[in-house]
Amino acid sequence: MDQVGPVLVDGVIYSAWLFIAAVGLTLVYGVMKILNVTHGSFYALGAYAGASLTGAWLARGYPPALSYAVLLGGALLVTLVFAPAIERGLLRFMYAKDEVVILLVTYALFLILEDTIKLIWGVNPYFVAEPYALLGSFEVGGLKYPTYNLILVGLALALAAGLAWVLHSTRVGKLLLAVIHDPEMSRALGVNVDRYYLVTFTLACFLAALGGSFTAPTVSVVPGLGVDVIVLSFAVVVIGGLGSLPGAALGAVIVGLVRSVSVHYMPQVELFVIYSVMALVLAFRPRGLFGLAEPRKI
Amino acid sequence: MQALRKLATLAFVAAALAPVWAFAQQPVKIGFVMFLSGPAASPFGVPAKQSADFVVDELNAGKGPAPYGKAGFGGSKIEMVAIDEAGPTTSVVTEYRNLVQRSNVDLVIGYISSGSCLAIAPVAEELKKLTNFFDCGTPRIFEDASYKYVFRTSPTATMDSVGAALFVKEARKGIKSIAGLNQNYAWGQDSWGDFELSMKTLMPGIEVKTSQMPKLFAGQYNAEISALLGAGADVIHSSFWDGDLEALILQASPRGLMDKSMMVLTTGETAMHKLAAQIPDGTVLGARGPFGPYAPDNAYNRWFSKGYEARFQAPPNYASYQMAQAILGVKAAWEKAMAGNGGKRPTNEQVGAALEHLAFDGPGGHVRMAIGKGHQAIMETAYGMTKRAGGKLTMVNVKRYPAEMVNPPEGAKSADWIKGGFKK
Numbered sequence: 001m002d003q004v005g006p007v008l009v010d011g012v013i014y015s016a017w018l019f020i021a022a023v024g025l026t027l028v029y030g031v032m033k034i035l036n037v038t039h040g041s042f043y044a045l046g047a048y049a050g051a052s053l054t055g056a057w058l059a060r061g062y063p064p065a066l067s068y069a070v071l072l073g074g075a076l077l078v079t080l081v082f083a084p085a086i087e088r089g090l091l092r093f094m095y096a097k098d099e100v101v102i103l104l105v106t107y108a109l110f111l112i113l114e115d116t117i118k119l120i121w122g123v124n125p126y127f128v129a130e131p132y133a134l135l136g137s138f139e140v141g142g143l144k145y146p147t148y149n150l151i152l153v154g155l156a157l158a159l160a161a162g163l164a165w166v167l168h169s170t171r172v173g174k175l176l177l178a179v180i181h182d183p184e185m186s187r188a189l190g191v192n193v194d195r196y197y198l199v200t201f202t203l204a205c206f207l208a209a210l211g212g213s214f215t216a217p218t219v220s221v222v223p224g225l226g227v228d229v230i231v232l233s234f235a236v237v238v239i240g241g242l243g244s245l246p247g248a249a250l251g252a253v254i255v256g257l258v259r260s261v262s263v264h265y266m267p268q269v270e271l272f273v274i275y276s277v278m279a280l281v282l283a284f285r286p287r288g289l290f291g292l293a294e295p296r297k298i
Numbered sequence: 299m300q301a302l303r304k305l306a307t308l309a310f311v312a313a314a315l316a317p318v319w320a321f322a323q324q325p326v327k328i329g330f331v332m333f334l335s336g337p338a339a340s341p342f343g344v345p346a347k348q349s350a351d352f353v354v355d356e357l358n359a360g361k362g363p364a365p366y367g368k369a370g371f372g373g374s375k376i377e378m379v380a381i382d383e384a385g386p387t388t389s390v391v392t393e394y395r396n397l398v399q400r401s402n403v404d405l406v407i408g409y410i411s412s413g414s415c416l417a418i419a420p421v422a423e424e425l426k427k428l429t430n431f432f433d434c435g436t437p438r439i440f441e442d443a444s445y446k447y448v449f450r451t452s453p454t455a456t457m458d459s460v461g462a463a464l465f466v467k468e469a470r471k472g473i474k475s476i477a478g479l480n481q482n483y484a485w486g487q488d489s490w491g492d493f494e495l496s497m498k499t500l501m502p503g504i505e506v507k508t509s510q511m512p513k514l515f516a517g518q519y520n521a522e523i524s525a526l527l528g529a530g531a532d533v534i535h536s537s538f539w540d541g542d543l544e545a546l547i548l549q550a551s552p553r554g555l556m557d558k559s560m561m562v563l564t565t566g567e568t569a570m571h572k573l574a575a576q577i578p579d580g581t582v583l584g585a586r587g588p589f590g591p592y593a594p595d596n597a598y599n600r601w602f603s604k605g606y607e608a609r610f611q612a613p614p615n616y617a618s619y620q621m622a623q624a625i626l627g628v629k630a631a632w633e634k635a636m637a638g639n640g641g642k643r644p645t646n647e648q649v650g651a652a653l654e655h656l657a658f659d660g661p662g663g664h665v666r667m668a669i670g671k672g673h674q675a676i677m678e679t680a681y682g683m684t685k686r687a688g689g690k691l692t693m694v695n696v697k698r699y700p701a702e703m704v705n706p707p708e709g710a711k712s713a714d715w716i717k718g719g720f721k722k
Contacts, residue, residue: 010521123339143527144553219517220544263521
């Protein structure tokens with residue numbers, strides 16, 4: 001069956017995109033125990049910034065090869081403008097409150113940012129096709145794929161490897177693991193937990209913005225881009241276990257492959273197959289596949 | 299002598315001011331409803347609003363082409379009240395009630411989403427307010443119910459699918475299979491359903507290779523494109539619009555989807571100008587009727603398209619044309635009712651009676667309110683294929699289909715009409 005090749009390739013590409021989009025969400029939950037709905041807004045901000053900056057870059061006639069750096073720069077820019085301000089200016093005061101309150105606050109922020117995006121960029125779609133077409137294409141099973149998709153896959157792998165290395169092999173990473181397991185004890189032992197929260201939130205938002213920015217050349221950036229991403233990211237993260245990075249990776253791979261198989265062989269169920277997988281996983285493992293066991297504290 | 303002179307001056311002033319007074323009669327307040335935010339704003343709502351701005355300003359200045367030369371509506375200035383269609387259906391209905399009962403508009407022209415139209419129609423009847431749907435596509439409005447105050451001066455989406463099927467049959471010989479890529483909600487499902495049914499009726503024995511129905515606004519279609527490439531159908535039908543349509547074109551072109559299969563984009567005209575460089579030659583674009591590149595070269599189109607482009611630096615798209623047509627149709631009915639009312643301002647009922655079964659002309663050509671008991675318009679439709687000539691995207695191989703060929707007859711339901719072999 002020469003369909004197997006394309007099914008796998010499609011699955012891998014989609015999984016890579018899902019991982020990049022979802023990893024920031026699971027990171028924030030793991031460290032700060034916050035379900036960060038603003039995650040979707042940062043994805044959208046990254047996409048808009050990437051598309052408009054790259055569009056301006058190319059319109060001025062600068063080398064197209066550097067447009068990838070512009071995409072990266074765009075994501076970094078929006079993160080630095082919004083993320084620290086949100087964390088220091090608003091979320092910081094909410095940590096002591098109920099989880100539901102924080103969820104509502106992040107949801108409110110999401111709505112505010114959606115309209116802010118419309119204020120800044122208007123309602124027209126943006127697109128910047130050159131980075132997508134620049135790298136040519138490759139063939140699998142008789143079907144052409146743009147090579148740009150391999151960048152997404154490469155980015156996902158680099159992120160996964162990079163985060164794993166930081167968490168397990170560096171001092172900062174190990175302290176972060178300590179904060180994940182027990183923020184109170186870490187604080188008592190002298191770790192500057194507030195600074196870790198700030199860094200984690202900024203990093204997670206940067207990852208979301210990066211996902212949006214590098215996806216921008218493949219789609220048309222429209223208002224409402226962030227909504228879909230949040231829903232899918234939640235599904236992926238819940239399957240893998242909230243707070244678990246290997247969980248996010250596994251969740252992304254599962255969802256990506258399942259969706260690819262269903263699109264090719266049974267397109268009618270494609271819409272809900274992701275959520276049926278999620279329901280199935282939760283039925284047998286309510287904490288997700290790699291969910292962290294949480295000891296009950298008195 | 300003094301008194302006589304004063305009287306004469308007064309009379310002179312009054313006579314001089316008379317036209318001003320006549321014009322300064324109570325204005326005609328029209329509520330305009332379309333998407334001004336959200337994904338449907340950019341391809342449909344904003345072009346429609348711009349069209350309304352242009353047409354209303356021109357009409358108020360008396361610059362409309364004959365027979366639309368009278369200022370405003372029958373001499374009364376048009377006052378626009380524009381609101382946003384965005385939001386859940388319940389808020390759309392609430393906003394409509396506000397428009398009618400608080401803003402006291404004389405009539406309403408609007409609605410892009412079929413969901414909005416289906417919800418608003420009964421409310422318009424209840425409030426007895428003349429409402430003209432200018433864009434929404436669902437045939438169900440006048441097929442499932444009858445209305446006194448609700449009209450639609452644009453043809454239904456059935457026409458798009460039937461026209462597409464007729465065009466495809468003529469334009470590509472030896473079609474054996476079709477495939478679809480549509481958004482999984484009412485619009486996408488109905489568009490594909492009508493097209494599939496039309497193709498099966500016109501060419502029995504045709505094979506449906508696959509029907510992809512991704513989520514609305516999914517944005518990523520790599521897997522669907524792979525599935526379509528693998529299926530290798532002769533014709534691919536898609537009713538995608540706005541961001542999804544642009545994403546599809548951006549993702550499908552480099553992968554050569556349009557090389558093997560004939561791609562039919564039923565609302566493709568809205569992306570024609572922005573994505574001119576990315577659309578491969580031979581793509582079939584629909585404009586939901588004789589609009590945009592398919593508009594006839596008549597006085598109305600010359601006035602409308604030149605004026606619109608001069609004002610907004612972009613050509614009008616089909617939503618703009620539909621809005622212009624909606625305003626002109628209501629104006630024609632208003633003035634006809636006024637004439638039959640001894641020159642007095644007509645009531646909603648009188649305008650409605652005049653609009654029923656009316657035939658009028660606009661930038662898109664001839665419009666006949668011929669079905670839905672005279673409340674639903676029919677027009678001819680046109681389809682063509684893209685070809686880049688001298689850096690500009692033009693439409694070639696344009697075929698037109700008369701109104702009766704692509705619209706169901708009075709009293710027939712679209713699906714039954716198609717299944718029955720398009721009997722008149």
